[in-house]
Amino acid sequence: MRPTVPSATQQHPGVDSAEIRIRFRHLFDVWDKETVMCSFPHQIYNHWAYEKIVGLGEPAIPYMLGELQRGNPDIVRALRTISGESLFQGQGLTTEEIMDTWLAWGEAKGHVPTIA
Numbered sequence: 001m002r003p004t005v006p007s008a009t010q011q012h013p014g015v016d017s018a019e020i021r022i023r024f025r026h027l028f029d030v031w032d033k034e035t036v037m038c039s040f041p042h043q044i045y046n047h048w049a050y051e052k053i054v055g056l057g058e059p060a061i062p063y064m065l066g067e068l069q070r071g072n073p074d075i076v077r078a079l080r081t082i083s084g085e086s087l088f089q090g091q092g093l094t095t096e097e098i099m100d101t102w103l104a105w106g107e108a109k110g111h112v113p114t115i116a
Helices: 017-035 041-045 048-055 058-069 073-083 095-108
Strands: none
Touching (some): 017 048, 017 058, 048 073, 073 095
8 A cells, every 4th residue: 555645735834736836946947047057966966956846845746747748857866865766776778768767657656747
């Protein structure tokens, strides 16, 4: 049996899904803009906006999946962190295959990809 996951309001008391959407969009746009020219993963994934995206937790997963659909693979690490799942064990997959696998994972878990 799948464990019950707290809703957005349970994880973030006083914050509704619209607020999560707005926060995600703002943080993602800042993160994307400020790291687009970065070549080193530590610069990309230690950025303050990325850390705040991860801090949004499970309520942000549909928006992360939406970014995958839009072709933004850098969000995969946040999905892995929030979900606690590692879908690949040293397999040599392309970026597209990785994104497709995460989208399939999201569908299996009942997450509908949503553009923020």
